[in-house]
Amino acid sequence: MRRALVAITGLAASTTALVVLKAAPGTSQVAQELPAGQAPAAPVPDEPSPDSSAAPTSRAPAATRSPRPERRASSSPTPRPTATGATRTSPTPRTSTAAPRPTVRTVTGPVVSNEFGNVQVQITVSGSRIVDAVAVELPEKTAQSARRSEDVNSRYSGTSGMVVARQGADLDTVSGATATSGSYRQSLQAAIDRARG
Template identity: 55%
Template sequence: MRRALLAITGLAAGTTALVVLKGAPGAGQATPDVPAALAPVVPGGSAAPEPPSPTGSAPGVTPSPRASAKPTPKPSADRSAASRGGTRTRTTPAAPRTTTSAPKATTRTVTGPSVTYEYGSLQVRITLSGSRIVDATGIGLPLGGQSGQRSDDVQARYSGTSGEVVARQSANLSTVSGATYTSTAYKQSLQAALDKA
């Protein structure tokens, strides 16, 4: 796509330069000799004098259609501009800009309510990109002792960017063995966070 855009831009620039150089007076091109009968009308209403007819007819007599070799061309805009001493430039429109990147999904964080259970209380915070869960973590889990061990097991299974929450994209999680109360509280807070999101 970028190569095509560069090729179009280069072609447009080259064409513009060629038109400007071609139309500029004294640009090195000789003006072709135009027969007086084909010369453009000079501004002011006077026309060039008629040359003698090749068929020998008198001036002012229109020759027959068979005698005329070429139709009289109309003066072009570039030739008439050059005869007035001005230059004429043509501009080409720029190529339209295109974007190739897709719009980025917005990332937001939603935190579920604090759920109290037999060993303490916890909350679950999820991060979403668009409508997809990309991260999850438990907050306020008990530390130390038997409760801390259960909390660590639940965090290891459910939380993180590669945890079960991200894999399943729901609160329908399997219960961690030996941490039933902590697992249930985690799933309740997670479901509430998903409902908010």
């Protein structure tokens, strides 16, 4: 048992001697980096006497070098300086919460004539949706035709009229104003075709 202990101590001593020799000036610094507080084991003679139980008193000087401080990983990368000295950071993407506004345009249909006069319709389109309709011209030759034209206009035109509600020229005929209703639908359909074309 004592021989095994002496052999282990001898191996530790020879390793320490190697480390100390390599730590001499002009040699590699790898061997100098021992953990702080760990002293090398003392060298042991090649053939110890059987009655020596104490460890030898001579020790090689321990290489003292403070361990390197650990690098802490930073949570964000450090910006690298550019050639001009300004720091470069990655651009932050711009996010837009508002949707792009649709194009609003006004389209006028052709003049459609009937026995009572001319009818022409103009629509306002936002994107592909009709948002308003206006009768630019309606028959007004007589009081009766003016009254019927007013009925057609109030039923079809405006932002809350039948044209906006149905989003097309499929409109109900206004009672007593069949010719004006038909002319209105024709001019309206042509305006819708122009807006979509």
